[in-house]
Amino acid sequence: MSVGVIMLVHSALHRATQVANHWLDAGCPVVIHVDANVDRKTFRSFQAGFADNPNVRFSKRHKCEWGMWGLVAASQSASEQMLKEFPDVRHVYLSSGSCLPLRPVSELIAYLDARPQVDFIESATTADVPWTVGGLDSERFTLRFPFSWKRQRFLFDRYVDLQRRVKFKRRIPSGLVPHMGSQWWCLTRQTLSAILEDPDRDHYDRYFKRVWIPDESYFQSLARLHSTDIESRSLTLSKFDHQGKPHNFYDDHLQLLRRSDCFVARKIWPNANRLYDAFLNAAPDNNRQVEPNPAKIDRIFAKAVERRTIGRAGLYMQSRFLDQHWENGVTSSRYSVFQGFTELFEDFESWLGKASGCRVHGHLFAPDRVEFAGRESVLNGVLTDNAKLRDYNSQAFLTNLIWNTRGERQCFQYGPRDSQANNWLMAKDPNAQISVISGAWAVPLFKSNHSFSKLRKQAARLQKIESDFLDVLRSPWAKARVRIWTMAEFVEAPMEPLQSIIDEIGKQAPHRLAEAPRMTDLTGFGQFLQNLKNQGMHPYLMGDFPVGSADPVENTPPRRPYLVQ
Amino acid sequence: MRLRRKQRLIRAVRKSQQLRIKQDHTGNIREGDILLVSTVRNEAIRMPYFMQYYRNLGINHFLFVDNGSSDGFMDHVAGQSDVSVWYTDSSYKSARFGIDWMNALKRRYAHGHWTLVVDPDEFFIYPFCDSRPINALTDWLDNSSIRSFSAMLLDMYPKGRLDEFPYQEGQNPLEIANWFDAGNYMISKNPEYGNLWIQGGPRARAFFPEEPKLAPALNKTPLVKWDKHYAYVSSTHALLPRGLNRVYEEWGGEKASGILLHTKFLDTFAHKAGEESLRKQHYRGSIEYAAYLQTLKDNPNLWCKWSEKYINWRQLEILGLMSKGNWA
Numbered sequence: 001m002s003v004g005v006i007m008l009v010h011s012a013l014h015r016a017t018q019v020a021n022h023w024l025d026a027g028c029p030v031v032i033h034v035d036a037n038v039d040r041k042t043f044r045s046f047q048a049g050f051a052d053n054p055n056v057r058f059s060k061r062h063k064c065e066w067g068m069w070g071l072v073a074a075s076q077s078a079s080e081q082m083l084k085e086f087p088d089v090r091h092v093y094l095s096s097g098s099c100l101p102l103r104p105v106s107e108l109i110a111y112l113d114a115r116p117q118v119d120f121i122e123s124a125t126t127a128d129v130p131w132t133v134g135g136l137d138s139e140r141f142t143l144r145f146p147f148s149w150k151r152q153r154f155l156f157d158r159y160v161d162l163q164r165r166v167k168f169k170r171r172i173p174s175g176l177v178p179h180m181g182s183q184w185w186c187l188t189r190q191t192l193s194a195i196l197e198d199p200d201r202d203h204y205d206r207y208f209k210r211v212w213i214p215d216e217s218y219f220q221s222l223a224r225l226h227s228t229d230i231e232s233r234s235l236t237l238s239k240f241d242h243q244g245k246p247h248n249f250y251d252d253h254l255q256l257l258r259r260s261d262c263f264v265a266r267k268i269w270p271n272a273n274r275l276y277d278a279f280l281n282a283a284p285d286n287n288r289q290v291e292p293n294p295a296k297i298d299r300i301f302a303k304a305v306e307r308r309t310i311g312r313a314g315l316y317m318q319s320r321f322l323d324q325h326w327e328n329g330v331t332s333s334r335y336s337v338f339q340g341f342t343e344l345f346e347d348f349e350s351w352l353g354k355a356s357g358c359r360v361h362g363h364l365f366a367p368d369r370v371e372f373a374g375r376e377s378v379l380n381g382v383l384t385d386n387a388k389l390r391d392y393n394s395q396a397f398l399t400n401l402i403w404n405t406r407g408e409r410q411c412f413q414y415g416p417r418d419s420q421a422n423n424w425l426m427a428k429d430p431n432a433q434i435s436v437i438s439g440a441w442a443v444p445l446f447k448s449n450h451s452f453s454k455l456r457k458q459a460a461r462l463q464k465i466e467s468d469f470l471d472v473l474r475s476p477w478a479k480a481r482v483r484i485w486t487m488a489e490f491v492e493a494p495m496e497p498l499q500s501i502i503d504e505i506g507k508q509a510p511h512r513l514a515e516a517p518r519m520t521d522l523t524g525f526g527q528f529l530q531n532l533k534n535q536g537m538h539p540y541l542m543g544d545f546p547v548g549s550a551d552p553v554e555n556t557p558p559r560r561p562y563l564v565q
Numbered sequence: 566m567r568l569r570r571k572q573r574l575i576r577a578v579r580k581s582q583q584l585r586i587k588q589d590h591t592g593n594i595r596e597g598d599i600l601l602v603s604t605v606r607n608e609a610i611r612m613p614y615f616m617q618y619y620r621n622l623g624i625n626h627f628l629f630v631d632n633g634s635s636d637g638f639m640d641h642v643a644g645q646s647d648v649s650v651w652y653t654d655s656s657y658k659s660a661r662f663g664i665d666w667m668n669a670l671k672r673r674y675a676h677g678h679w680t681l682v683v684d685p686d687e688f689f690i691y692p693f694c695d696s697r698p699i700n701a702l703t704d705w706l707d708n709s710s711i712r713s714f715s716a717m718l719l720d721m722y723p724k725g726r727l728d729e730f731p732y733q734e735g736q737n738p739l740e741i742a743n744w745f746d747a748g749n750y751m752i753s754k755n756p757e758y759g760n761l762w763i764q765g766g767p768r769a770r771a772f773f774p775e776e777p778k779l780a781p782a783l784n785k786t787p788l789v790k791w792d793k794h795y796a797y798v799s800s801t802h803a804l805l806p807r808g809l810n811r812v813y814e815e816w817g818g819e820k821a822s823g824i825l826l827h828t829k830f831l832d833t834f835a836h837k838a839g840e841e842s843l844r845k846q847h848y849r850g851s852i853e854y855a856a857y858l859q860t861l862k863d864n865p866n867l868w869c870k871w872s873e874k875y876i877n878w879r880q881l882e883i884l885g886l887m888s889k890g891n892w893a
Contacts, residue, residue: 241891245708252696269701301893308891311819315885316752318717318784319822321761321813328817381748382871384770392777393751396765403885404748 003028003109004089006078008071009097010035010064012270013046016097020056022280026105029055029086033074036061057081067149071183071215072208076196083193090116093186098267099236100249102279107288108235108263112186114289119191119227122181122234123220140212141178142169149212173200173207179224183215184236184266187223194226195219237262237294239301242309247301254278256300262292314431316399330429331402336411336505337432339469340440340487343415345517349373355498355513356505358409364401365394365418380404387419394421402431409505416441416465427472432480434473435501438466439487439542443520446528456537463541470541488543494519570805573668573796580660581669584630584651587639591626591649591674598625599699600680600791602671604663605629607840608685609636610833613735615685616642622689623698624681628674630666632657649674657846664797675791679703682787682801683825686738689716689787690878691823692889705892706790713804714788715812716823719745719886720766721875722830722867731832738828739875745826746770747873747884750783758803760784760810767830767867772856781853785825786812821890824881830867 005023009016009032020030034043043061050056059078064070075094082092091112101108112118126137143163147156162168172178187195198204204222208214223230237260239247246267249257251274257265258278268275311320313329322328336358341348353360353373362371370385372378377385381404383397390397402410414434426432441462445455473482481504485497499513526545533539594600601624605612616627626647631638633654642648653666660666671680681699683689691702691714706714721742723730730741750765761784769780785801789809796805804810814820834857841847842854873884881887 241709243709247893248701248705248708250693250697250701252693269704271698271700304889304891304893307819307889308814308821309818311814311817311888312885315819317750317819317822317885317888318715318752318761318763319813319820319888319890320818321752321754321815322817323815378869378871380871382746382767382770382869383749384774386770386774389770389774389777393753393764396751400748400750 002088002090003093003105003112004082004086004091005030005093005095006059006075006082007032007095007097007099008035008064008074008078009033009046010038012097013038013042015268015270015276017046017049018276018280019095019097019100020050022101023105024053024055026109027055028105028109029057029082029089031057031059031078031082031085033059033078034061035074036063055086057085065148065150067145067213069209069214072218075215075219079192080196083189083196090189091186092189092192093235093264094184095236095264096184096266098270099184099264100266100268100275100279101264102237102257103261103263103288104282110289111263115231117188117190117229118231119185119187119223119229120231120233120235121185121187121220121223121227123179123223123230123232124181125177125179138178139164141172141217143212144168144170144210145212146210170207170210173203175225176204176207176221177224178217179220180217181220181232182234182236182238183219184234184238184264185219185223186235187219187227191223191227195222198222198226235263235292237265237292237297238267239297241301242305247304249275251275253297256297260292260294260297261288261290262294314399314403316396316403329431330425331399331431333402333406334409334431334433335402336409336501337414337426337434338411339414339435339466340437340490341435341517342413343440343443344437344487344490344519346520348517349413351515351517352411355502355515356409356411358411358505359405361410361412363415363418364398364412365390365414365420365422367417367419370397371413391419391421394419395425398422398425411505416462416469420465420469423469423472427475427478427480427482430479430481433501433504434480435483435497436466436470436473437485437487437490438470439463439539440490441466442487442529442539442542443522443525446525447520452531452535456532456535459532459539460537463539466541486541486543488545491519491522566805566807569798570794570796573665573798573805574672574794576661577665577668577672577796580655580665581673583653583655583660584666584669585653586650587631587652588643588648588650590646591628593646594626594674594678596677597700598678599623599703600626600628600671600675600678602628602667602675602680602682603630603685604632604657604667605634605638605685606632606657607634607636607638607837609634609638609641610732610734611685611738612638612641614737616645616648617735618688618737619681620647622694623700628670630663630670632663662800662847664800668796671791671795672793676793678791679706680789680791682789682797686828687718687787688739688826688828689823690826690881690887691716692821692878692882692887692892694823694878702892703788703790711821712790713786713809713812714821714823715784715786716788716825717750717763717886718766718783718785718825718827719881720768720783720827720829721745722767722872724868724872726866727830727834728832738831739826742828742830743875744868744872745875747871747886750886751777755803758798758805758810759807760786760803761813762802768853771867772853772860779852779856786810787825788823819888819890821892822887824878824887826875 005028023030059081062070062073149156208218248267248269250269251272314332349360359373361373364370369387370390526547529539529545530547601619629650631650631652722744723741746766750763753762755762763784764780773780782802787801838854838857842858
């Protein structure tokens with residue numbers, strides 16, 4: 001009889017009975033504290049359940065509320081009773097009604113027998129740990145907290161504000177260094193009695209009564225004064241979420257809990273029948289002396305907290321719809337946007353597909369239909385090529401497309417003829433790689449057979465739209481990887497820019513491009529621009545194209561694919 | 566808004582006079598019970614599986630408004646101690662598509678209970694629903710001080726024509742309609758009530774491609790820790806007070822959410838669409854049903870090669886349609 005168990009109980013009393021009996025069967029004395037909020041009748045019948053067991057005691061009942069002194073008072077009373085009435089107890093294990101022993105009690109006893117002087121209590125100074133929630137870390141020791149956080153939140157907050165404003169600071173009792181940690185500890189008789197019999201105890205109690213969440217700091221701080229050998233960890237597996245609330249364990253955690261090799265876990269959901277059946281009826285098999293290993297469980301719960309606080313980048317859904325500028329990731333993965341390339345090169349899409357290994361779409365935002373790769377009518381996630389549906393929520397269309405195809409980089413064509421609704425979204429998106437050959441929209445006009453007055457009007461419109469887009473791309477808020485060339489620049493030396501784009505996409509091992517896309521025949525383009533100018537419409541986005549015989553393109557023989565060594 | 570909420574509640578009480586109680590087992594409702602409230606009209610064929618599904622989930626009591634069924638709905642539920650039924654043949658439309666009736670019932674019976682409001686063709690899915698009963702979810706929501714839980718409507722459809730697979734009574738409708746659209750949902754915020762407005766899925770692309778604005782709303786908040794001062798305003802899409810609509814995260818993370826698998830598209834659908842478009846008792850003069858009928862005549866195959874086949878909640882979670890939030 002070396003381990004005594006204190007149980008703080010407030011609800012799901014039938015489960016507490018089960019667990020208490022489990023401890024008792026293994027020979028451990030149990031002192032039970034039942035929350036004073038439990039009504040008398042319920043308490044009596046609970047008490048009656050242990051009538052004939054000499055190893056059970058019920059301690060003086062206190063009202064317990066989260067974050068308040070009651071929990072500490074309850075632990076104190078129960079500890080005193082335990083130490084007094086069970087003189088053989090060497091380690092006292094503090095647990096709650098929703099704790100569940102995962103390993104045979106005999107293993108816990110053996111473990112503690114091998115470490116007779118060690119106090120297991122998680123205890124760290126506030127400066128060293130990021131556990132605290134709500135911005136109150138060291139302040140919980142220097143302000144006064146007479147109001148309940150749960151019931152009197154308004155007063156709680158106002159009172160904290162007030163104290164901060166008047167720069168109120170409590171004096172911490174001399175010699176005491178505030179420490180915090182899990183409230184579920186296992187202390188030796190030596191340490192525990194030293195804490196409870198300390199001549200200054202009244203002084204400490206008065207101080208801690210106005211500390212916030214004293215059950216996480218009272219024993220944790222005082223143990224530092226009295227213990228000779230502290231292991232700063234809890235033997236009780238207990239995980240907390242981002243708001244400081246403990247995670248529950250359910251039936252589907254069974255294997256996980258088994259593999260954790262922890263002695264006790266909390267909180268167990270009271271209706272987790274499978275867990276209670278499995279762990280309370282486990283045969284005390286071979287005495288395994290393994291250390292608790294909660295790493296795997298840690299990972300799962302850390303992931304859950306991350307999902308709640310950060311979420312999946314670029315996902316817009318019913319329970320995650322972020323304000324603009326607060327997105328963690330406008331889209332979910334990288335993509336490339338090409339403006340002016342299909343106008344300048346005749347086979348650009350297929351060439352790009354081959355050179356980059358990505359999925360290459362046409363003009364996704366074309367006015368009449370969505371030009372998916374291969375001109376399919378539907379794409380991943382059942383996005384359809386209907387332009388009205390797309391334009392109804394253009395932003396959703398693009399973010400959906402990138403989300404649905406995650407794992408495969410998408411490239412698409414863009415231009416001033418397309419819907420411009422997503423200009424800002426793409427410009428602000430660090431996932432976007434946007435390459436623009438400015439002025440290339442003029443090439444289709446040049447090739448077309450329309451009347452010149454119509455062409456002139458169109459050219460003016462397209463130039464205006466493209467220039468607006470370029471302004472967006474050049475704005476200080478743009479986070480996309482943006483490259484802009486005038487058409488004249490690009491025609492001069494097309495290979496180098498293409499190479500750098502492909503390298504940045506970086507899907508395939510870096511290699512020199514063997515084949516260039518076939519550039520369209522630009523003979524007479526300079527003259528075409530001059531004609532526009534003569535009509536009073538000044539095309540400037542394409543750079544300088546000389547007229548007539550000086551045309552750089554006209555001098556070269558008809559283009560064919562060329563090789564770059 | 567407070568005024569509007571009060572109006573709804575007064576209206577609900579007024580409309581509740583249209584309800585006649587047919588089977589009253591509300592005395593069996595215990596503290597902490599989880600309730601299900603639903604309005605049904607000629608859905609008897611769906612009832613056996615529906616009841617079985619939700620009993621398995623852990624629903625403790627069913628409250629039905631029978632809106633003029635003529636298919637022996639009562640025979641299915643008569644004598645069952647966890648079912649209470651009210652009957653009315655008044656207008657579904659003038660009771661705001663049943664919402665007034667249900668608000669009134671919930672005001673009376675659901676105060677302090679977690680309450681699920683679903684249609685007979687909707688099946689509620691939540692994180693871990695294959696291993697944890699629904700009170701695990703509601704206990705967790707209580708612990709986390711969350712009052713409302715969202716579950717987007719996910720339209721399910723069969724692979725092939727709708728009339729190809731006749732639905733048998735008692736059958737799991739998901740055996741037939743087990744395909745869905747995974748990634749074509751469009752979200753915007755409704756500034757009036759602060760809820761999200763979600764459209765998309767097969768109904769938007771097949772029936773409303775030319776007028777996407779008219780596509781039905783898919784956002785729903787069906788599970789609420791009910792208080793007699795609460796009211797649904799339009800179907801279960803929006804609630805008052807508005808705080809209940811804040812089921813989504815705006816500052817980075819994901820809140821926990823579920824899915825309502827919507828098994829409307831069975832062989833019974835064509836018949837229903839015909840009837841409803843004549844009755845004109847649905848939203849916007851049943852324009853939705855008229856559109857269905859129009860399309861159904863031509864080619865009622867919603868399936869395409871990018872349709873996703875339903876497996877379980879984890880699949881929906883990975884696809885980003887629902888989330889575990891910080892429940893683990």
